[in-house]
Amino acid sequence: MDIKEFYDYYREIAQYQNVAALVEWDMRTKMPPKAAADRSMVAGKLGRTAFEMMTSPRMGAFVEFFNRPSIASQLNETDHRNVALVTKQYRKVSAIPADRFEAFIVACSRGEHVWQEAKGKSDFGMFLPCLEEIIGFEKEFVEYEGYEQNRYDALLDDYEPSMTTAELQSIIDGLKQELVPFIRQLQEHGTRPDTSFLAGTFPVSEQAQLSRDVLTAMTYDFGAGRIDETEHPFTTSLGVGDVRVTTHYYEHDLMSALFSTMHEGGHGLYEQGISEEYHWMPLHRAASMGVHESQSRTWENLVGRSEAFWRFYYPRLQGRFAQFRDVPVEDFYKAINVVEPSLVRIEADEVTYNLHIMLRFEIEEALIGGRVQAADLPRFWNAKMKEYLGVEPPDDAHGVLQDVHWAGGMFGYFPSYMLGNLYAAQFFAAAREAIPNLDEELAAGHLSVLREWQRSNIHACGALYDPKDLLVKVTGKPLDYHPFMDQVRAKYGRIYGIVERERD
């Protein structure tokens, strides 16, 4: 058996996945509505084909052969990692009986549908039976897949390889202790920036040009990508040379589109930057969802909401939208950095965002661990919102029903968002050390300086390293929430006019 055969076989799977991704992209961006039912069926068929190839006896034979010590020891680093990634996935996926997996997919498909309606009516009871069924599947699958200490480990690992619940819990405990009082301090003693001049009417066609312009400035390659409009922005890779992003445009909210575009552009740069050496290989993907999110957060928050970036970009914005001509850049910078505890995760600012995630993580972990029942969720949710953010949802639509993830069976995904924020801060601190004049470069519009650092340190590697190994390799340290807190304290302390006491 030659490693080339393995790659040839995997390429076919990847091709099906690319086509499935195209079908999905088209469904979300271009497809006329009357095609939905048939196209879903076709998408399911493509997914099943890829699943079947991934769990086939032939794949089993590859896994068995290339994991033999005598064979494995002769593989080079790339081949070794490709085999390891596929082996892990093969073992996970083939541990689940095919009919149970299919039943799960059906339950999630129905779940998303019911959730949509239940959210519209703000009726948690309507969604509850679906949610219970899906949680049942999650618990069942966790047993098939196995775990070392905590059931939730198996779910976490789907999105953040090798991350454990215990590690995550310890990070959260530390972060929470610093973040909650800091937010209170901002609220109680800080001066909220004026945001009145952000209101206005911004023609969609102008916004679309702005989005293209900012992506170009970020060195996003339009020869290997494109931008379209969708209600919920997303990024998708259809393979090497085809990484597509979307954004949304609201006529009365200019910054929403711009930050969405920079966020998705950050994801896009990651996918566009994976080494072509890994073309059609298992390695040709991001290290994890958390690392992916770190790149989007970097561009959205650490660049897009930075003073340095706006020193460069503000004149361009002013040229396009006359209402900013008399607003000083410093005021603008403060206005786009308002901190406000809010009910809805996707509207949360850079500082409060992580609290939304902690709450979800704690709920998921307790659900999977059986210490909380689905029926208790609204109460549990509302209590934690009050505790962490000091706000109380007026109804379940703005509370426990706000996200689609559980309806879609994506337990274990939420922590990626928080990890993304923490990784971003830690990577960015390393980038600052490597590029001492980083702020000047950004202020001069040389965004490629940052992008090149990201590419060579993070993007190009694809999934060659587990995220924790990548983090140590790039930053010299394991995951640590302090870079995030340091960055947030420095930035928002200044914006809100708070002099921080010396920390011990």
Add this chain to the structure above:
Amino acid sequence: MDIKEFYDYYREIAQYQNVAALVEWDMRTKMPPKAAADRSMVAGKLGRTAFEMMTSPRMGAFVEFFNRPSIASQLNETDHRNVALVTKQYRKVSAIPADRFEAFIVACSRGEHVWQEAKGKSDFGMFLPCLEEIIGFEKEFVEYEGYEQNRYDALLDDYEPSMTTAELQSIIDGLKQELVPFIRQLQEHGTRPDTSFLAGTFPVSEQAQLSRDVLTAMTYDFGAGRIDETEHPFTTSLGVGDVRVTTHYYEHDLMSALFSTMHEGGHGLYEQGISEEYHWMPLHRAASMGVHESQSRTWENLVGRSEAFWRFYYPRLQGRFAQFRDVPVEDFYKAINVVEPSLVRIEADEVTYNLHIMLRFEIEEALIGGRVQAADLPRFWNAKMKEYLGVEPPDDAHGVLQDVHWAGGMFGYFPSYMLGNLYAAQFFAAAREAIPNLDEELAAGHLSVLREWQRSNIHACGALYDPKDLLVKVTGKPLDYHPFMDQVRAKYGRIYGIVERERD
């Protein structure tokens, strides 16, 4: 064996074909350039999968079983026709050795590439070896497939089922005898309409709105379709509920986009109108390429270049483009109906168009019959252009190299264009009989009256009938070129101010 199994199996093929069509649509409309190589490979893979399923032993078993007299006699009309369509295709396709078919696909792929370059350089010699290879394949395949009288019958049948070379030749002989002198008469004795007011600058965004508006007026269903821009307009069906058209916009040529849109819209109405009863069946397609073209030609020429339509639509055009405000509708109508022998088929008017096709048919038939060699084509082409149209190509780019069809291995396709014109006139004459006030309806903007007639008589049937049976069913007569000549004589005689002598 149950007919349901046959349909289930065919549905899978149709699903692959739909996905392949989506990939193709995306390649032509949205795909970033750097994805081209990989996506071609994936498109090839999907096509091969559908091909393999179409020629599989399982398909062979279906064909054998449902063609047994004892079984076939129990099928209803729909099932019977579905089996017949698949049987015909199965026998054709599986007669060709798979490796020869693949070699042909490769030759065509290279052929299109070389043709592109050769056309750019106007260098027929560069393209000649490819063309010879492709013609070699065509001759070889014709022998596998078999034919009754003329080798060319087998090729013609791919696009126009059951049409023979002899029939086509006889139609052409008659039509040519009337058409060539009529064009000469227009040129020599007619008064060419003034077209000066068509010149101008027409913003693309305005043209795009116009195209959407005219499609809506034609009752094209945007809930089951969309319009995009491409250099070469086309229509594609991605299945029930998803029929997409494209058009092109030239800033200095308003009518080009509008007629392209109406042309593709006519194709689109056909696909959107096929009965949903035939969902996922072999029947769910047009009767033939010629019948397809008849629907596009009807909307482009018989509606889009008619006086009745412009009585309805001209005020809308004037509302959008101020330059027409002082131009009477009669002058406009004449201007969009100029007859001018020209070098290039795709720029040809309604009257001279068929001559471009006759020439191509005669060349193809002679090539496949071995009476003309590929090397002689430029001479042969130029001589016929002179004879039929009175023009001489200055170079091969504007002559024998102008079309992609031969490079793509599409021998037998060209006659569809001419048949489309003839069918269109014959169908339209029948529609006029069925709807005596058709002109008034069109002039009142009730385009749905025509569309409903087309739908119930032509579109809904899908491929239930062979084109010649459909023609007799709808018009009461076999194919006849006189409705075309009558329509052209009446219309252009009036526009060019020619009083025709009474024909005997």
